[in-house]
Amino acid sequence: MKLDTSGLETTMPVIGFGSNSEMLDGFSSVPSFDLPRTTDFDGFQKKAVEMVKPAKGTTTLAFIFKEGVMVAADSRASMGGYISSQSVKKIIEINPYMLGTMAGGAADCQFWHRNLGIKCRLHELANKRRISVSGASKLLANMLYSYRGMGLSVGTMIAGWDETGPGLYYVDNEGGRLKGDRFSVGSGSPYAYGVLDSGYKFDMSVEEASELARRSIYHATFRDGASGGVASVYHVGPQGWKKLSGDDVGELHYHYYPVTPVTAEHVMEEAAE
Amino acid sequence: MTKQHANWSPYDNNGGTCVAIAGSDYCVIAADTRMSTGYSILSRDYSKIHKLADRAVLSSSGFQADVKALQKVLKSRHLIYQHQHNKQMSCPAMAQLLSNTLYFKRFFPYYAFNVLGGLDEEGKGCVFTYDAVGSYERVGYGAQGSGSTLIMPFLDNQLKSPSPLLLPKQDSNTPLSEAEAVDLVKTVFASATERDIYTGDRLEIMILKADGIKTELMDLRKD
Numbered sequence: 001m002k003l004d005t006s007g008l009e010t011t012m013p014v015i016g017f018g019s020n021s022e023m024l025d026g027f028s029s030v031p032s033f034d035l036p037r038t039t040d041f042d043g044f045q046k047k048a049v050e051m052v053k054p055a056k057g058t059t060t061l062a063f064i065f066k067e068g069v070m071v072a073a074d075s076r077a078s079m080g081g082y083i084s085s086q087s088v089k090k091i092i093e094i095n096p097y098m099l100g101t102m103a104g105g106a107a108d109c110q111f112w113h114r115n116l117g118i119k120c121r122l123h124e125l126a127n128k129r130r131i132s133v134s135g136a137s138k139l140l141a142n143m144l145y146s147y148r149g150m151g152l153s154v155g156t157m158i159a160g161w162d163e164t165g166p167g168l169y170y171v172d173n174e175g176g177r178l179k180g181d182r183f184s185v186g187s188g189s190p191y192a193y194g195v196l197d198s199g200y201k202f203d204m205s206v207e208e209a210s211e212l213a214r215r216s217i218y219h220a221t222f223r224d225g226a227s228g229g230v231a232s233v234y235h236v237g238p239q240g241w242k243k244l245s246g247d248d249v250g251e252l253h254y255h256y257y258p259v260t261p262v263t264a265e266h267v268m269e270e271a272a273e
Numbered sequence: 274m275t276k277q278h279a280n281w282s283p284y285d286n287n288g289g290t291c292v293a294i295a296g297s298d299y300c301v302i303a304a305d306t307r308m309s310t311g312y313s314i315l316s317r318d319y320s321k322i323h324k325l326a327d328r329a330v331l332s333s334s335g336f337q338a339d340v341k342a343l344q345k346v347l348k349s350r351h352l353i354y355q356h357q358h359n360k361q362m363s364c365p366a367m368a369q370l371l372s373n374t375l376y377f378k379r380f381f382p383y384y385a386f387n388v389l390g391g392l393d394e395e396g397k398g399c400v401f402t403y404d405a406v407g408s409y410e411r412v413g414y415g416a417q418g419s420g421s422t423l424i425m426p427f428l429d430n431q432l433k434s435p436s437p438l439l440l441p442k443q444d445s446n447t448p449l450s451e452a453e454a455v456d457l458v459k460t461v462f463a464s465a466t467e468r469d470i471y472t473g474d475r476l477e478i479m480i481l482k483a484d485g486i487k488t489e490l491m492d493l494r495k496d
Contacts, residue, residue: 036283036381047282048382075438077408082422085402085410087436106408111376150380230438246440 045151057226059188060101062157062168064181065204069159069166069236071099072213074221075229077106086229097240098160103186104153116140133160133167145175155185161236188220188227195219210244221249284336284384288471289321290420291332293390295398295413299451300481302390303458304332307474317474329367329391334418336384343383346374364391368401375407382406386417396483420465420472466493
């Protein structure tokens with residue numbers, strides 16, 4: 001099977017006397033993925049995933065509104081049933097005006113977003129202008145399509161502001177790419193959609209939109225075991241992205257549902273009977 | 274006709290636990306020295322800690338053959354880096370190199386659970402924790418391996434610091450002194466040894482500071 005390794009290429013000059021030895025300069029040969037020599041690739045991948053249990057699970061959301069794009073995510077990573085981290089950065093800063101969200105396999109999302117950032121920068125240098133959100137999402141979708149069926153797990157949203165205004169695309173490991181103005185991805189997305197869809201209005205202010213995003217993530221973390229940690233909210237405007245808030249969802253719970261103190265004397269009197 | 278299942282697996286788990294704690298100007302990396310396979314002990318004196326650079330030390334549990342291969346790749350890449358840049362790699366740079374090295378075997382993973390510890394560019398302690406395919410994150414403390422599920426909750430209890438994702442930003446390095454951190458590590462391994470069959474024999478502790486690396490050894494239960 002011929003894999004598209006263009007995402008792994010480097011344009012570094014070959015140092016040394018035109019030799020192709022990787023040890024001499026580390027850059028000349030195009031790196032490619034090691035594949036296991038087995039007749040049953042899918043079975044091997046299934047077993048490998050069960051063994052190593054890469055980190056995944058999440059709630060992310062993004063929506064376009066009057067003032068730009070609002071992007072929010074939780075920060076929990078789980079390995080099987082074990083919470084491997086409560087502080088994962090799921091909103092990846094591809095460049096100062098584009099964000100990517102992470103859902104699915106943590107390593108897959110981290111690696112391909114970093115790779116996308118490199119390709120976007122190369123595009124800028126080659127074309128003397130910023131890449132559009134449409135272009136960036138297409139680059140990512142094409143890369144993922146070429147690895148279709150090999151077990152990558154990526155459910156990401158590319159959000160940004162380019163010449164045509166705010167842009168939001170959903171890209172997944174099947175190679176699917178959808179343009180839209182409201183998405184939520186991850187195990188907690190059904191819960192987030194409920195809150196997001198019922199509260200959404202195009203004409204919201206930045207404060208209203210960020211509160212809606214925060215509340216949607218909070219409700220998803222409340223009901224989904226694989227989501228939790230810190231709810232981060234970012235806003236992408238014409239000047240680029242800005243992080244608006246990062247709140248621990250445990251504390252958000254008591255912020256939305258404060259505990260009313262019960263007077264202790266009342267209880268004691270009844271027990272004295 | 275029942276499907277024939279492969280009875281040979283390229284992987285094995287040699288057990289063991291690794292822990293690292295980052296401080297304001299030091300980093301403590303510790304691992305037990307027991308290497309096992311199934312219910313047998315292969316060695317009571319196998320070091321799981323590898324120095325990659327002056328300011329970056331890797332500790333890995335899992336399948337030690339994969340760990341050895343991974344360590345060789347990193348060591349040679351570091352040597353090339355030194356020849357090309359005339360300086361040692363910093364810990365954050367080594368962290369990204371490790372992540373990429375792990376991801377390049379995404380379809381045939383290194384069965385290695387890594388914790389990278391060291392000092393960052395400013396001389397502050399840093400710890401990076403990984404999963405087997407390369408997703409990584411800078412944290413204030415980390416544990417990986419068979420005893421990690423026993424140790425992490427206790428470290429969370431003692432060292433839990435504000436998440437680096439919170440806004441306004443709060444410092445996430447532990448306020449512990451070096452002696453307190455070493456003491457905590459010894460306590461934590463003694464407890465993990467009681468309840469995890471793959472952890473024990475001896476504890477190797479490496480303390481990284483700007484002026485050098487110190488190694489300490491402590492006996493653990495051998496049963």
